[in-house]
Amino acid sequence: MGSAKRNKNVSGSSVSRQLRRKGSSPIPSRPFVVATFAMTVDGKTTTRNFTPVDFTSREDKLHLFRQRALADAVLIGHTSLKRDNVRLGIPAKLQKARRKHGQTPAPIRVIVSDKGKIDNQLNIFQTNISPIIIFSTRQMPQKYRQALREKATLHLTRAQHVDLAAILRTLRDSYKIRTVACEGGPTLFRALLERGLVDQLNLTIAPYMFGGANAPTLTGLSKEFLPASVHCTLTDMRVVGEECFLTYRIKHPRRRSK
Numbered sequence: 500m501g502s503a504k505r506n507k508n509v510s511g512s513s514v515s516r517q518l519r520r521k522g523s524s525p526i527p528s529r530p531f532v533v534a535t536f537a538m539t540v541d542g543k544t545t546t547r548n549f550t551p552v553d554f555t556s557r558e559d560k561l562h563l564f565r566q567r568a569l570a571d572a573v574l575i576g577h578t579s580l581k582r583d584n585v586r587l588g589i590p591a592k593l594q595k596a597r598r599k600h601g602q603t604p605a606p607i608r609v610i611v612s613d614k615g616k617i618d619n620q621l622n623i624f625q626t627n628i629s630p631i632i633i634f635s636t637r638q639m640p641q642k643y644r645q646a647l648r649e650k651a652t653l654h655l656t657r658a659q660h661v662d663l664a665a666i667l668r669t670l671r672d673s674y675k676i677r678t679v680a681c682e683g684g685p686t687l688f689r690a691l692l693e694r695g696l697v698d699q700l701n702l703t704i705a706p707y708m709f710g711g712a713n714a715p716t717l718t719g720l721s722k723e724f725l726p727a728s729v730h731c732t733l734t735d736m737r738v739v740g741e742e743c744f745l746t747y748r749i750k751h752p753r754r755r756s757k
């Protein structure tokens with residue numbers, strides 16, 4: 500641990516190795532969930548204006564692509580989708596590595612939103628690299644349903660809020676998803692964490708400090724403590740340039756209720 504490694508390219512072969520190593524989820528009822536985030540030295544994941552995150556290096560962006568490429572599905576909250584206007588695709592080299600292993604070129608893209616007012620002009624809907632699935636509620640207005648059905652599969656629950664555990668079960672049972680890459684944001688991450696639904700955290704520490712009580716940390720803006728402290732085990736650490744790439748396994752209590 501701690502040795503500086505340099506890897507400036509999206510390495511198809513390194514992803515291939517990881518794809519080979521990838522096992523099935525240790526939790527039989529749901530996929531294995533890996534969250535990937537970057538934060539400043541003082542723990543901020545964005546500015547208080549929620550501007551798109553651009554405080555990390557090219558290496559970190561490649562790291563995010565590689566993590567995405569390892570998953571069967573990539574999961575994002577509506578606010579991050581809207582703010583960052585991401586497509587959630589992967590570079591051609593990583594698509595090739597996935598194909599070599601009998602996978603689809605890119606992970607399925609999954610959006611969660613309670614209110615469902617998702618703009619179908621967002622960049623994600625302008626590329627068909629992989630199917631898009633939206634988990635939302637019946638609060639989604641009809642005009643949004645019609646527009647979005649042309650671009651995505653909708654799962655609308657009667658409940659007020661989407662049920663994250665149920666979403667993961669559906670992804671596993673109906674879409675054969677074994678690994679999910681969660682790309683935030685902090686509100687979604689915290690909700691998953693509170694329900695014991697995160698298994699691994701990839702965390703990049705970038706050499707900046709933002710300050711600001713109104714800038715979200717990794718677990719968002721909530722003033723509340725988590726229901727129980729979450730124990731993380733550090734399993735890997737890489738230093739590239741001035742950034743530190745950490746990998747944690749999230750410890751789950753022995754007796755799982757989910």
Ligand SMILES: NC(=O)c1ccc[n+]([C@@H]2O[C@H](COP(=O)([O-])OP(=O)(O)OC[C@H]3O[C@@H](n4cnc5c(N)ncnc54)[C@H](OP(=O)(O)O)[C@@H]3O)[C@@H](O)[C@H]2O)c1
Pocket residue numbers: 535536537538543544545548549550551552575576577578579580582583611612613614615616661663682683684685686687688690691715719
């Ligand atoms: N530094 C990083 O690595 C990183 C990574 C990702 C994002 N970000 C930044 O984070 C900011 C956005 O994060 P955010 O925390 O405000 O929002 P978020 O987690 O991206 O999205 C929250 C939204 O997701 C929907 N949602 C549905 N069910 C939910 C549930 N159970 N829990 C949580 N959300 C649920 C809701 O959408 P509706 O409102 O439509 O109901 C909710 O408002 C952006 O500025 C982005 O740039 C940073």
